[in-house]
Amino acid sequence: MTDAMPEPTPAGAWTATTTGAEVAALDDAGAGPRTFEPGPAEEEEPTVTLRVWRGDPSGGDLVDYTLPSEEGEVVLDVVHRIQATLAPDLACRWNCKAGKCGSCSSEINGKPSLMCMTRVDELPEGPITVTPMRTFPILRDLVTDVSFNYEVARRVPAFAPPPAAPGDYRMQQVDVERGQEFRKCIECFMCQDVCHVIRDHEDNKRQYAGPRFFIRYAELEMHPLDTNDRRELLRQRMGLGLCNITKCCTEVCPEHIKITDNAIIPLKERVVDASYDPVAWLGRKILRRHKRSPEEAAAHPR
């Protein structure tokens, strides 16, 4: 966690040195208010207020932006309208605006959410707080440095099927469905954001892959054609043991992947098998003779 990041309140929402509302109240002298309103607001016109964290690695605070509200909007629409009118340089990531790319992750009222899939009319009334994912270092405003995740991805040994001529692989639908659940992942990294092992202990980042990559391992482990055995790698270098199954990751996953039940718990069972039960381990080795040994896989990730 960088120093610049405000601490969350117990309720999970951001506090900041000053909220926009407070600044406006204090700022009767009129110098540099941090609250933006469009022209003279009409009496009855319904409005929406976004309380957005603005800043960079050196610090920042929450700023209120109020706009007329529009029917059916998602939070990302409001951010776009703010950019087009009140704050052209407000930084946020997005690509698809359809919940498919996982770019627009942020925390809305303290909860990790996709801005493009969160409808304004489904949030409680009052200002909507939009803050960056707090586990990753701030780049600017709502944009964080998620490179940690890309580094972990580089450490995952590649998929390794037995050789076959094009079109000769056979897999049953039921068998591919297990892996397909995990391959729905849009890499929004919100599960990584919410996992306390990463969030609360900067040091863990070196030895902990996090839920997004546990499902990647699970997917490879359950792939009907994969020949690698990654269990030792998972235990030793990916820190599977540090996860204490709080299920926070599953709760935030926009793809509704059952990260803990379907990936982490089965992986933990397999790893336990691999390290403590020599008989089961031997049995597996014989049954899965075509798999590379865990030491091999750990030594030569491909």
Add this chain to the structure above:
Amino acid sequence: MAEHETHRYDVIVIGAGGAGLRAAIEAKARGLSTALVCKSLLGKAHTVMAEGGVAAAMGNVYPEDNWQVHFRDTMRGGKYLNSWRMAQLHAQEAPDRVYELEAWGALFDRTSDGRITQRDFGGHRYARLAHVGDRTGLELIRTLQQKAVSSDIDVFMECKILRLLHDDSGTVSGAVGYWRPSGEAVVFEAKAVVLATGSIGRCYTYTSNSWESTGDGHAMALWAGADVIEMECVQFHPTGMVWPLSVRGLLVTEGVRGDGGALKNSEGRRFMFDYIPEMFREETADTEEEADAWYEDHANNRRTPDLLPRDEVARAINSEVKAGRGSPHGGVFLDIASRRSPEYIRRRLPSMYHQFMELAGVDITAEAMEVGPTCHYMMGGVRVDPESQAATVPGLFAAGEVAGGMHGANRLGGNSLSDLLVFGRRAGAGASDFAEGRDQPPSADPSQVDAVLADALAPFGRDGGENPYDIHHDLQSTMQSLVGIIRTGSELEEALDKLGELRERTAKMSVAGGRAYNPAWNLATDLPSMLTVSTAITQGALARKESRGGHTRDDFPAPDPELGKLNFVQRQTSERGDGAPIHIGPEPLSEMPAELRELLEEGH
């Protein structure tokens, strides 16, 4: 020279969608030092949104299928404006490219005997689209991304390329751009450059495309002196969401119709039966009974008109709405709820189910969707050699949506993902061959670099100018209203004037704040591409005085057989760089060999 960092590679690939990833994997596998550059984070490119599937004549569901039929469908769909050689290579190589993805870890949906299953899509004679539910693009991009990462390709994410660089002889030798997070300048020196920058959709108000689709590659190719072709051919997908406004344009996959959904007007009539064109009459069902029976039995029934090629369906919807038979929010109805069970719908179309539930509050298993045309795909693009994907300027290659020729006047659904794989690989190989024939990447010319950076940074130096968002907004409405799905000469002329005015406005726009992750500035650097591309689209549309595929002229409603033998080629002849006039002229299509011509003439 302005401050910047410099990187040297044999091959740089600009764009990390399906085409760019596949090209980079190929160059790296050939042992060349390879860089992959993209505007967003890796794995977020527009390809991730593709839903329905990848077309390949594997014959897993219909053994009668083969490359010849796929070739024929592609040419017919493209109204014969396609590069026949690209369509042939594509049809021949697509199955191997799909199987290759499987060997790299992709998990496609299966047939009961464990093969990759295939689904029906518009314009394809047989069920031909390999898919993963309705998130095929995600599977494709993730598989390629993981392959690229395990191949140790250097990836430059959130790095926007502004212009290509060239050496004294005019050979492309690198590119200059900036890191979005810091705004700092980057120069690449390379022996060969592959453009894989995707689409142009952001030139229009209603589009299914992501923000990255600003036509940068199309524009950079023009600025580098390369030819582009068929720029008038823009595909409007018939089924985009129309309500709420916030999601207007978002795609509703053709898979809905492939899986049984039917289009209806406000009177409940399945109006597509009224719009079957002569060219497709023989193979299209003319009664609802036959159309519905076709889903189960393709051999004894003709296909439903709901699955005519996209240009036909988009125009039909447009006409229904114009005739006052549209839905409350200006579209038509797409009904699968009354035709398939809720379980079937949720299993086959999970993302569609969620998209409507979460964004429109509509349960598609219980009620009809409202849909209307949305700007979806750019058929036109960089003119390339079919074998190597080489552009007409040495050192430059192009693949995927930025390349032209493969799809003619209209692309069939599913033919893009396969295009990315087939020609991404070929571009990677073509660029590698070229790079191997070159000693060193020449050093970047400081005066070129300085000029590009000065241009890009200019808006920071101006005060009180216009905001780039306003200019973008006006550009989009100009293209939407004057160069949209139905075009006419006078409106196209008007559009050219307006584009000229918009260009003058960009010369005066200003941006406040710093260079680090500043979206206003990022947009300001996208605007020159969008203006160049919009101009080329409009010029092409004016020149093609006929209606063909995605290009419809109200003042020339019929196809003209003579124009069907021509490509309109555009090129900057006088000088390189932004702002120079773009010359346009017709060039004959190359002669198709007799054995391929016969395939087109066969009834089936």
